[in-house]
Amino acid sequence: MHVYALALEKGGVGKTCLSVNLAAAFSRLNLRVLLIDLDAQGHASQWVGCTTEDLRPEDSIIGVLNGRSLADCARETDEGVALVPAHSAMAGLPVQLAGLPNSGIFALHDVIEQIRRPVPHYDIIVLDLAPARGPVLATALAAATRCIAPVQSEDLVLRALKALFDSVAQAKRINPKLRGVSIIRNRYAPRSAGDMVYDQTLRAFYGAYLMQTTIPIRASLRDSAGLQQSVFRYSGSDAVEVRNMFLDLVEELISRDGVV
Numbered sequence: 001m002h003v004y005a006l007a008l009e010k011g012g013v014g015k016t017c018l019s020v021n022l023a024a025a026f027s028r029l030n031l032r033v034l035l036i037d038l039d040a041q042g043h044a045s046q047w048v049g050c051t052t053e054d055l056r057p058e059d060s061i062i063g064v065l066n067g068r069s070l071a072d073c074a075r076e077t078d079e080g081v082a083l084v085p086a087h088s089a090m091a092g093l094p095v096q097l098a099g100l101p102n103s104g105i106f107a108l109h110d111v112i113e114q115i116r117r118p119v120p121h122y123d124i125i126v127l128d129l130a131p132a133r134g135p136v137l138a139t140a141l142a143a144a145t146r147c148i149a150p151v152q153s154e155d156l157v158l159r160a161l162k163a164l165f166d167s168v169a170q171a172k173r174i175n176p177k178l179r180g181v182s183i184i185r186n187r188y189a190p191r192s193a194g195d196m197v198y199d200q201t202l203r204a205f206y207g208a209y210l211m212q213t214t215i216p217i218r219a220s221l222r223d224s225a226g227l228q229q230s231v232f233r234y235s236g237s238d239a240v241e242v243r244n245m246f247l248d249l250v251e252e253l254i255s256r257d258g259v260v
Helices: 015-027 043-047 061-065 088-098 107-116 135-143 155-172 193-209 219-226 239-257
Strands: 002-006 033-037 082-084 124-128 146-151 181-188
Touching: 002 015, 002 135, 002 239, 015 033, 015 043, 015 124, 015 146, 015 181, 015 219, 015 239, 033 043, 061 088, 061 107, 088 135, 107 135, 135 155, 146 155, 146 239, 155 181, 155 193, 181 193, 181 239, 219 239
Parallel strands: 002 124, 002 146, 033 082, 033 124, 146 181
Antiparallel strands: none
């Protein structure tokens, strides 16, 4: 079972877009996929059609930390992906984690291990994280097998990458299954002079960590979110092209991490 944490300590880089569509892409390979929304804003939950206003706090990861199983909190979606939704009460999640043994660092790891044995409930788990450094990120990295960082051509993103690599280095001390960080260029404009310069900087500092697949700016990614659909359900003019990009990303991850 692979656990992918979509993280970067900066907002607006498209983590939720990648989380939702990556999860949907894995499901198209007939894999059992669980998407866990760890952001109190609940954008991933809304994207896959979950009405967060009808949720109780215990339906989210809060319930899991209070003793409910992941499988009990998970609900099926039209994307073929199971979802543990977010709730606004998760704004207090850092405080709740701090009150757990070891400051909650192994909380998510432990509940994932429970569904791993004796037979895994899921093949792939995708964690969608808020753009913040703190206990929730630390707990997610302690449970992850790989961290995926979406980036755009902004100077602040390079600073956020440095902070994320520091967080992952700390997490690897307690989580030997964490393979490290893979960087994916998101909302990429290959003909843009600015993006070309930024790409050269990325290659100079993080070339070994760059995914070959890039996700460009496409209308279907924006429009599908408004319709609460992944690009695999959305029927826009460029949707097929974008679907193939996400399937390429899945194949690249499988080549790095092995078949589930």
